[in-house]
Amino acid sequence: MNLDVNNWSLTLAMLLVMIALWIGYREKLGIDREIIIGVIRAVIQLFVVGYLLKYIFKVNNVILTLAMLLIIIFNASWNAQKRSNGMTNALLISFVAILVSTGVTLGVLILSGAIKLIPSQVIPISGMIASNSMVAIGLSYRSMNTQFRDQRQSVLERLALGGSLRDASIGILRESIKTGMAPTIDSAKTVGIVSLPGMMSGLIFAGVDPVHAIKYQIMVTFMLLSATSLGSVIACYMAYRNFYNSRKQLKDLASEK
Amino acid sequence: MKPILELHHVGYQVEQNQILQDISLTVATQDYITLTGPSGSGKSTLLRIIASLLTATQGDILFKDQNIAEMDPIQYRRQVSYCFQQPTLFGKTVADNLDFPFQIRQTTPDVEKQKAALTVVGLPENYLDKRITELSGGEKQRVAMIRNIMYVPDILLLDEVTVGLDEENKRIVNELIEHFHKDHQVTILSITHDAAELKQASRLLTITKGRLEA
Ligand SMILES: Nc1ncnc2c1ncn2[C@@H]1O[C@H](COP(=O)(O)OP(=O)(O)OP(=O)(O)O)[C@@H](O)[C@H]1O
Numbered sequence: 001m002n003l004d005v006n007n008w009s010l011t012l013a014m015l016l017v018m019i020a021l022w023i024g025y026r027e028k029l030g031i032d033r034e035i036i037i038g039v040i041r042a043v044i045q046l047f048v049v050g051y052l053l054k055y056i057f058k059v060n061n062v063i064l065t066l067a068m069l070l071i072i073i074f075n076a077s078w079n080a081q082k083r084s085n086g087m088t089n090a091l092l093i094s095f096v097a098i099l100v101s102t103g104v105t106l107g108v109l110i111l112s113g114a115i116k117l118i119p120s121q122v123i124p125i126s127g128m129i130a131s132n133s134m135v136a137i138g139l140s141y142r143s144m145n146t147q148f149r150d151q152r153q154s155v156l157e158r159l160a161l162g163g164s165l166r167d168a169s170i171g172i173l174r175e176s177i178k179t180g181m182a183p184t185i186d187s188a189k190t191v192g193i194v195s196l197p198g199m200m201s202g203l204i205f206a207g208v209d210p211v212h213a214i215k216y217q218i219m220v221t222f223m224l225l226s227a228t229s230l231g232s233v234i235a236c237y238m239a240y241r242n243f244y245n246s247r248k249q250l251k252d253l254a255s256e257k
Numbered sequence: 258m259k260p261i262l263e264l265h266h267v268g269y270q271v272e273q274n275q276i277l278q279d280i281s282l283t284v285a286t287q288d289y290i291t292l293t294g295p296s297g298s299g300k301s302t303l304l305r306i307i308a309s310l311l312t313a314t315q316g317d318i319l320f321k322d323q324n325i326a327e328m329d330p331i332q333y334r335r336q337v338s339y340c341f342q343q344p345t346l347f348g349k350t351v352a353d354n355l356d357f358p359f360q361i362r363q364t365t366p367d368v369e370k371q372k373a374a375l376t377v378v379g380l381p382e383n384y385l386d387k388r389i390t391e392l393s394g395g396e397k398q399r400v401a402m403i404r405n406i407m408y409v410p411d412i413l414l415l416d417e418v419t420v421g422l423d424e425e426n427k428r429i430v431n432e433l434i435e436h437f438h439k440d441h442q443v444t445i446l447s448i449t450h451d452a453a454e455l456k457q458a459s460r461l462l463t464i465t466k467g468r469l470e471a
């Protein structure tokens with residue numbers, strides 16, 4: 001492999017950070033602090049993860065691998081939950097949605113033999129699945145919140161006519177699930193034409209034959225479709241009842257956080 | 258006649274704001290009650306509580322001798338149907354709206370029944386495919402009301418359904434209410450300031466500052 005970023009070239013590449021700092025200074029953006037903190041965090045986090053992964057790959061222990069997966073899924077749930085705007089049980093809902101979507105997707109990939117059950121394959125792939133599921137769920141939450149606010153009258157009317165909570169929310173549910181999946185579908189349409197996505201670029205970079213690399217990218221496209229659709233569906237169906245109280249009434253906006 | 262609906266000292270409070278206070282009322286089957294009162298006096302709030310879209314913070318409501326707090330709200334709302342002040346129609350066409358009462362009962366929409374309902378409110382049958390954005394205010398109000406009466410409820414709660422309509426539309430809507438009251442024995446509770454409708458009613462109630470006037 002012709003991969004060789006040594007510490008000296010990395011240090012020189014710091015010049016690129018200088019460019020960002022210089023622009024920030026010249027244009028009085030007031031973001032130099034942010035940039036420096038961002039860079040320091042990125043370097044530290046990546047070094048820690050690098051050594052951690054090296055260790056996990058080396059010991060190749062099932063429990064340790066599962067623990068790592070749980071941490072990834074928990075972090076993703078925590079981030080998704082922040083987009084829910086104070087919805088009750090958002091962390092639990094996000095966790096279940098990401099756990100199931102990651103579990104099912106990963107299971108299919110392993111059973112079909114697309115990836116092997118070894119930490120160096122399972123962990124990075126799970127990270128990709130969980131983070132995409134996280135973004136999809138966050139988008140779904142946001143869309144649901146906006147729609148329940150904007151379409152309040154129409155939801156109330158459906159309830160008044162004797163519709164169930166599902167009858168009253170089904171339009172909003174569908175739209176929220178679609179919103180969660182939209183970026184994945186869009187990127188599936190443009191993959192290879194507009195962007196060479198990370199997985200494929202990485203493999204090509206590492207010297208893998210492009211024809212071989214695209215096969216992995218096709219797998220990634222499939223798995224992200226599954227992850228985002230499962231994540232959004234589960235999260236939306238678990239979350240919409242939160243907008244109603246036990247008497248099946250639409251909660252007042254004022255009584256929400 | 259036997260009471261169909263009883264309110265016992267019903268109150269509604271949001272934080273420190275007492276919106277309704279000590280409302281007691283007995284409604285007999287096939288009563289036609291009109292409700293008037295100044296803006297902000299709590300008329301809509303009262304009907305929404307009766308419709309189980311809000312829960313009273315004080316007092317009890319009995320429907321056919323059963324406390325509504327112990328009934329399934331969904332089934333209850335199909336019997337006690339609330340028609341909004343300034344309703345919005347959903348979907349794209351009139352049919353989307355008239356299909357809803359069938360969909361929630363898991364039955365296929367009965368097109369003949371829908372056409373008949375359109376005729377009753379003085380709209381042509383081919384309006385089923387009409388886009389909702391092409392309806393006039395009065396037509397919208399009438400389509401909205403058909404949704405409430407596609408399956409005839411026991412009680413119809415009407416929230417200023419003729420406000421903003423011209424004389425012709427008012428007359429049609431009032432006749433429709435009268436029709437359901439007389440021919441289908443529907444009990445009516447209607448918020449209105451319309452002189453013609455007040456004349457149709459069997460009882461007149463007034464709310465001021467959240468209290469029922471004696
Ligand atoms: N969810 C709520 N939170 C706080 N105050 C509310 C809420 N809903 C209604 N109110 C207040 O309760 C009062 C009664 O409102 P309501 O809509 O019942 O009046 P109304 O008699 O129907 O008036 P109008 O004739 O203008 O329709 C108003 O002062 C209103 O501001």
Ligand SMILES: [Mg+2]
Nearest residue numbers: 300301302342
């Ligand atoms: Mg009102």
